[in-house]
Amino acid sequence: MPAAAPARAGSVPRAMSAGDEQPRRMTGRRGGWPAALALAALVGAATLLVPATLGYDAWAWTVWGRQLAHLDVDTTAGPSFKPLPVLALAPLSIFGDATPAVWMALMRAAAVVSLLLAYRLGARLAGPLAGAVAALSLALSADLYRTTLLGSAEPV
Numbered sequence: 385m386p387a388a389a390p391a392r393a394g395s396v397p398r399a400m401s402a403g404d405e406q407p408r409r410m411t412g413r414r415g416g417w418p419a420a421l422a423l424a425a426l427v428g429a430a431t432l433l434v435p436a437t438l439g440y441d442a443w444a445w446t447v448w449g450r451q452l453a454h455l456d457v458d459t460t461a462g463p464s465f466k467p468l469p470v471l472a473l474a475p476l477s478i479f480g481d482a483t484p485a486v487w488m489a490l491m492r493a494a495a496v497v498s499l500l501l502a503y504r505l506g507a508r509l510a511g512p513l514a515g516a517v518a519a520l521s522l523a524l525s526a527d528l529y530r531t532t533l534l535g536s537a538e539p540v
Contacts, residue, residue, distance in 0.1 A: 420500055428493025438484050439534030442469070442491075446484055449473025469537045488535045495532040495539035499523055 438446065444462035451457045452474040459465045479486050502522045507515030522528060531538040 421497065424493040424496040424500070425489075427496050428489040428491075431492045432485055432489055434533070436488070436533045436535075438488065439536060441466075442487065442535035442537075443484075445469040445473050445537075446477075446487060450477040450483070453477040466537065484535070491535050491537065491539050492532055495528055498528070498539050 441463045445466065448457055448459060448462070448465070448470045449472070452470055457470075473483065473487060476483050476486055499519050499522055503515040503519035505515070506518030528539065
C-alpha cells in the first residue's frame with residue numbers, strides 16, 4: 385500500500401476508515417513466520433514416519449542432482465528435465481543415502497507452508513473467513529497429498 389502523501393498547509397487530512405486500517409494491520413505483523421516455518425519443518429520431518437517413497441520424477445531429480453554435484457549430468461533417461469528441483473537437489477546430495485528422505489521432508493514442509501500461504505492470501509484479499517476457506521479448499525485437494533507423498537516439487 386503506498387504511503388500517504390504529506391499534508392499540505394491549509395489542507396484537511398482525510399479521515400481513515402476502518403477498511404483502510406485492516407490491510408495495514410495485516411501486513412504489519414511479521415513476527416510469526418519464523419515460528420510457522422519451524423513448525424512446518426517439524427511437521428515435514430515427523431511425516432517421514434508415514435511410509436512412502438519418492439515418485440518416478442523425484443527419483444530422477446535426485447539422480448540428476450547427484451550427477452550435477454559431480455559435474456556429470458546425463459538426462460537421456462527419465463522424465464522431462466525440470467531444472468529447479470535438480471538445482472535444489474544438487475547441494476542436498478551431500479546427505480548421501482539420506483537425500484531422498486531430506487527431499488521428502490522438505491516437500492512435505494512446503495505443503496504445510498502452502499496451506500499457510502493460502503490462508504494468508506485469502507485473508508489479505510477478503511478477510512479471515514476467506515483465508516480459512518482458501519486453506520481448507522487446498523487441504524481438501526487430493527492432488528496436494530498425492531504430490532506431497534510422492535515427493536514432487538508441486539507443493540513448492
